[in-house]
Amino acid sequence: MIEVEKISKIFKKNINKKETIDLYADKDISFTAKEGEILGILGPNGAGKTTLLRILAGIMTESSGTIKIDGKTYQKNDTEIKRNIAFLSGNTKLYKDLSPYELFEMCLEYYKIDKKDGTEIIAKLAKEFAIESFLHQRINTLSTGQLQRVNIMRCILHNPKYYIFDEATSGLDIISSKVILDFIKKEKKNNKCIIYSTHYMEEAENICDRVILIHKGQIIKEGRPKDIIKETKTTNLRDAFFKIIGGEIDE
């Protein structure tokens, strides 16, 4: 289980040579995410979703608050927690000089998976994701769809308990997006916990068990999509979001 308690992230911004101001990317964020659940983190661009997910993935450090993953904190069990996490963002790039096979091999080495077992895992998943035909081709020669499959396979290689997807479908065509969404649904059935951020409200409405609406770094609503829609007397999450923020659009 992922337990987030009063997480804040402050960035210092220089306004002149002597003075700095504190900018809250996230403020007092608290929630929990359980196994077998898809939790959506929703909000417009600049709401603080990416910062929050980077903190959850252990690549950024919170300014205050605590995160516990299976009762452990990054401060004390950094590498142990990361072994159970897969992070995929819309910006996640792969090493273009490597082939998918070399990339997977490298990932397995980092995750300390035995070479013999690793070879079997690669062979099994390559078949499942239909990437056998370009497994030894350089990544920079692959199409967007092929890259997406390689990226997902990279995430699943070490059989993580938790998936953190940051705008993973952003900018992708309908087919590539479907690959990711189908994967998320499948992993949910495998009792995995998926934290999924997007600014596509309709997508989240269809896939998420629970959603957290974030605006200006703060949680403005949390609950099941249909409950939020019902509560706000709207017909979809997008309208619900605007109703909650009072129509205020401030980037």
Added chain:
Amino acid sequence: MNNILITIKKEIRSIFRDKKALMAMFVYPILIPVMVILYGSIYENVDTEEVTYTIGIDYDLNTEEESIFKEMNINYIKYDNFQDMEKSYKDNEIEGYLSYNKKDNIYNIYVNTGSSSGLTTYEIINNYLETYSNFLTNEYLISENIDLDKAYNHFTIEEHELNENNYFVVLLFGISLTYVILSICIATSNMAISTTATEKENGTLETILTFPIKKKELILGKYFSSVIVGFIASLISLIFLVLSLFIGSKFYEVFSGFNINLSLFSILGSIITVFGASIFIGGVALLLTAFARSYKEAQSKISLINMICMIPMFISILEVKISTIYYLIPICNFEQILNDLFFNNISIINILITLISTIIYTAILIIFIIKAYNSEKILFTD
């Protein structure tokens, strides 16, 4: 496998697949033999090419003067008057001229010592006049029945060459050592750019940070890959340098007297020195590129190291006397130690100063790099 080793493997594989980076890395080692052979050929031609200078005279030579001209192989043109001789000089037919005032017994030399041909002409005329003057002195001494041997030979002079290598080889070696150090700079810089700025620009740094690897391990992996690549480039440069000097000495006479110390100690010492240079320069390169947000920005930052590497070359050309403090200056000290090792001027104190200072500087650099990598401002450009 250890996370540091996995990172080294990843970085080195990546750089060896980047043709542009690979070319840039090995261009300096390849330039060394080209430079040595080219310089050897140029200097050889300058040395062996016989240049004849013609002087003008406006008086009749006597038999003795004529024989001195002939013996000294001096080309001359006899003019009937001074004005014709002056005009001939202006028309570049002669390099200088000599006029004799018989009345006052004065030889007037007209040359432009500001030009190299004028200076040589001056030396030729001066030599000729000195020889002629000696002849006249001998004539006088003989006529006065004075023993020439007693008059001239008060003592014997014997010359002993102390420098076993000629100036050309020493200078060329100094310049080549700068290329060795430059090859480390270029190789480590390319690696550092690839491991930091390019990784940030490509967005792969975020990916690797999600792996179960400590930041320290990641940094050390990146650092050691820069060091390894720099070390490989420097070893290739050193081999090319020694081989090209040997080959040069077989084909060109300007390399005569080429004699460098190739004992086991100097070979091992030079390997350790270039390794030291690689660990220091690798650290500087990684620190500088850590602050760059893009490949272009990293390249402009890295050009600073390349400029610093040129300093020892200028010092070697100036032939400045090196003091012990010089061995505290990083980059300069590596080149000087290499020079000392190959020319047998080994001083244990200077080696120790270089070794200890390099360890201290590198440790400080690594601390700064780790600090830089702990800063989210540096890791994330968005």
